[in-house]
Amino acid sequence: MDTKAEIRTLQHFIGGEWVDAEDGGLFDVVNPLDDSLYARAAKGTGNDVRRAVAAAKSAFPEYRETLPKDRERWLLRVAEIMEERKAELFDCLIDEIGSPIQKAMFEYEKGLTMVRAAAGMCRKVRGETYPSDAPGKFSMSIREPRGVVAVITPFNVPLIKTARLVANALAVGNTVVHLPSEMAPHLTVLFAEIVAEAGFPAGAYNVVTGIGHEIGDDLTGHKDVDFVTFTGSSVVGQHIAEICARNKTPNTLELGGKSPTVILADADLDKAVPMAARSIFMFAGQACIGSSRFYVERPLYDEFVKRFAMVASKVGMGDLRDPETVIAPIISERQRKRVRDHIADAVAKGATVVTGGEWIGNRCQPTLLTDVTEEMTVCKTETFGPVTSIYPIDSYEEGLEKANDTEYGLSSAIFTKDINRAFHFARNIGAGMCHINGATIHDEAHVPFGGNGESGVGREGTDADLEAMTELKWVTVQL
Ligand code: NAD
Numbered sequence: 352m353d354t355k356a357e358i359r360t361l362q363h364f365i366g367g368e369w370v371d372a373e374d375g376g377l378f379d380v381v382n383p384l385d386d387s388l389y390a391r392a393a394k395g396t397g398n399d400v401r402r403a404v405a406a407a408k409s410a411f412p413e414y415r416e417t418l419p420k421d422r423e424r425w426l427l428r429v430a431e432i433m434e435e436r437k438a439e440l441f442d443c444l445i446d447e448i449g450s451p452i453q454k455a456m457f458e459y460e461k462g463l464t465m466v467r468a469a470a471g472m473c474r475k476v477r478g479e480t481y482p483s484d485a486p487g488k489f490s491m492s493i494r495e496p497r498g499v500v501a502v503i504t505p506f507n508v509p510l511i512k513t514a515r516l517v518a519n520a521l522a523v524g525n526t527v528v529h530l531p532s533e534m535a536p537h538l539t540v541l542f543a544e545i546v547a548e549a550g551f552p553a554g555a556y557n558v559v560t561g562i563g564h565e566i567g568d569d570l571t572g573h574k575d576v577d578f579v580t581f582t583g584s585s586v587v588g589q590h591i592a593e594i595c596a597r598n599k600t601p602n603t604l605e606l607g608g609k610s611p612t613v614i615l616a617d618a619d620l621d622k623a624v625p626m627a628a629r630s631i632f633m634f635a636g637q638a639c640i641g642s643s644r645f646y647v648e649r650p651l652y653d654e655f656v657k658r659f660a661m662v663a664s665k666v667g668m669g670d671l672r673d674p675e676t677v678i679a680p681i682i683s684e685r686q687r688k689r690v691r692d693h694i695a696d697a698v699a700k701g702a703t704v705v706t707g708g709e710w711i712g713n714r715c716q717p718t719l720l721t722d723v724t725e726e727m728t729v730c731k732t733e734t735f736g737p738v739t740s741i742y743p744i745d746s747y748e749e750g751l752e753k754a755n756d757t758e759y760g761l762s763s764a765i766f767t768k769d770i771n772r773a774f775h776f777a778r779n780i781g782a783g784m785c786h787i788n789g790a791t792i793h794d795e796a797h798v799p800f801g802g803n804g805e806s807g808v809g810r811e812g813t814d815a816d817l818e819a820m821t822e823l824k825w826v827t828v829q830l
Contacts (some may be wrong), residue, residue: 353511359489361392361560363399363731364543364775366406367553369769373398378562380536383449383713390447392536394541394805395561397569400528400762402559403659405582407499407526407577408534410554411438413526415496419473426470426518427658428756431461433514440510440541447537448506448715449505449680451671454634461794462514468796468813469518470494475813478820482755489828494821496524497601501570503563503591505583505608506534506682507637513542514798516580520556521815525578530570532583534682536560568594576600578820582639585733585759585805592808603809603819605801608639608761610791611754613776614647614655618766619788624658626790630764633792634698636737637681637686640762640784642791643734645741652743656721659741660706680713681736690715690736693729702726707737731757748770755781760803762791783810 353556360377364367376394393399433440437459444455478492500520504512509531520527524533531539545559567587570595571579579602581591588606595602612625612630628644647655649771667675681687687710694708697720707718715736723730723740730740744750747767754763754776761781767773777785786793794800799810809819 354581355561359390361390361540363393363403363560364540364547364556364558365399365403366410366557367547371404372396372561373411373826378533380447380534382446383682390537395559395566398568399532400566401557401570401573401789402605403528403559404499404570404573404575405800406554407528407557410552410691411498412550414526414555417524421474422522422524423470425549425551426466426473426522426735427781428464429518429545430466430470432548433459433466436541436545437603439828442479443538443541444510445671447684448509448535449636450672451667451676451679453674453677454679455560458508458510458787462510463797465511465600466518469515472519472522472778472817475817478823483827484793485751487830489830491826492649492823493826495824497820499526499575500525500527500578500580500820501576502527502529502582503567503570503579503581504529504531504535504539506532506539507639508537509535509632510542511794512582515541516816517546517556517813519813520820521551523821525816525820526555526557528559528561528570529575530559530561530567533560533562534720539772541759550651555585563732567591567633571595571600572598574598576601580647580811588807601819603801603811604807605639605811606805606807608641608802608806609644609731609733609757609759610640610762611644611646611757611762612642612745612766612791614645615650615746615750615756615765615767615769615772616646616650617768617791618651619768620651620655620658622788623766624655624714626764626766627659628662628666630792631739632677635681636716636739637679637682637735638792640792640794641741642762644754646744646753647741648747648749649743649745656705656719656741664706664718666717668711668714676711678714678717678737681715686735690734690738693732693734693736694718694738695795697727697729700724702727702729705741733759751776751779758805762786762802774787815828
């Protein structure tokens with residue numbers, strides 16, 4: 352049975368209208384499983400971006416005055432419609448970016464939770480009062496929405512990122528211009544349909560589809576954009592940070608990772624091995640918080656490698672709609688080449704492929720490497736595939752030192768029964784997130800999610816976004 356939807360032509364959503372690119376241009380979106388045509392999308396131009404920013408700017412004065420009870424209602428309605436259109440969202444996550452159904456379900460549930468959590472933010476936009484040294488002066492702060500928020504999202508978790516960042520920005524009274532990944536525009540177009548149906552005023556949420564490196568600067572560098580939230584690679588993040596610095600545009604950057612997991616000699620391998628597999632094989636390692644480095648204390652090293660390899664060799668690579676399937680296709684030929692090159696470079700320089708390393712179509716087998724050295728690209732650079740390296744360590748201290756030997760700082764994990772070491776690790780790892788006896792892959796709507804160094808600046812989540820996406824104003828009244 353052909354489960355593919357008909358080929359859709361996707362338009363921009365600007366000022367409440369569905370519109371073509373100004374010059375009628377389109378680009379192809381392909382299904383990464385077999386490179387077949389999945390959809391055609393409006394190929395946005397600089398003028399399309401400017402149209403969208405103008406729409407968001409002109410909608411802002413009225414939108415910021417909307418009542419919390421209305422924004423809350425619209426967001427809860429978004430969640431309801433997401434439930435009604437669940438099957439469509441699943442199909443999109445499977446056929447547009449190659450999510451196995453297991454990952455699509457995970458992403459859908461997270462996205463739904465994030466929209467509902469955002470609804471709760473509407474009533475939390477509040478300030479404080481301050482004592483004043485000036486007699487008779489009443490002193491307070493108020494929080495105000497910033498204005499037009501530019502949201503730029505990656506291909507790998509388009510629903511989580513769209514649901515969280517768009518919903519959080521709208522919850523606190525901003526209007527939004529969203530540039531989704533050119534590899535995942537349909538998911539965002541579906542979200543825009545849902546937002547429109549939920550009752551949000553025209554111009555509150557605008558979507559321009561297009562090629563990020565062609566029109567991204569028109570968005571991030573626009574003088575009427577008041578906040579930028581970007582999720583993607585560190586290279587593009589650096590570029591955006593420079594543009595934002597020139598314009599003094601506040602921003603959050605959620606970038607790449609090389610997240611470590613340390614496994615000490617007292618760890619429970621029955622728990623650590625399945626968590627290790629989850630940490631790197633979910634969506635075939637195309638996760639910023641995937642664990643691409645494992646440091647295992649010597650007494651457990653051989654046993655860990657043996658058990659991890661056994662699990663890795665059995666990870667499901669079947670039909671994407673089979674609940675047992677874990678391994679996704681790698682998103683694009685450019686990314687496939689990167690994964691192939693990282694493995695080939697490691698092998699050429701003396702690494703051992705314990706399991707995996709082969710490809711079935713566009714899918715790379717779960718791959719475990721040992722004997723990895725610093726000269727190998729895979730040692731310190733993000734691969735973004737189902738590939739991880741396992742290193743022996745002689746002590747906890749060595750594990751911590753090696754785990755910190757990176758320019759990234761996103762997620763991290765430690766497996767041990769020693770509460771003192773676990774907390775010492777949590778306090779001293781140079782990462783934004785640390786999971787004790789858990790996988791590096793974990794996210795929730797209200798937690799401070801994000802990283803340091805090459806992994807980014809700022810945090811996401813309801814509380815963090817509330818602070819980042821609003822501006823504090825100090826107000827006094829002389830009584
Ligand atoms: P990418 O950097 O290639 O693209 C991300 C987005 O940026 C896309 O929408 C793209 O169109 C856009 N873009 C490209 N050039 C631009 C420019 N000049 N201005 C504005 N936008 C531009 O990343 P990707 O391949 O889509 O995603 C994978 C990367 O994202 C990995 O490095 C991964 O670690 C990272 N990521 C990080 C997080 C996090 O929360 N830290 C989450 C998911 C993914």
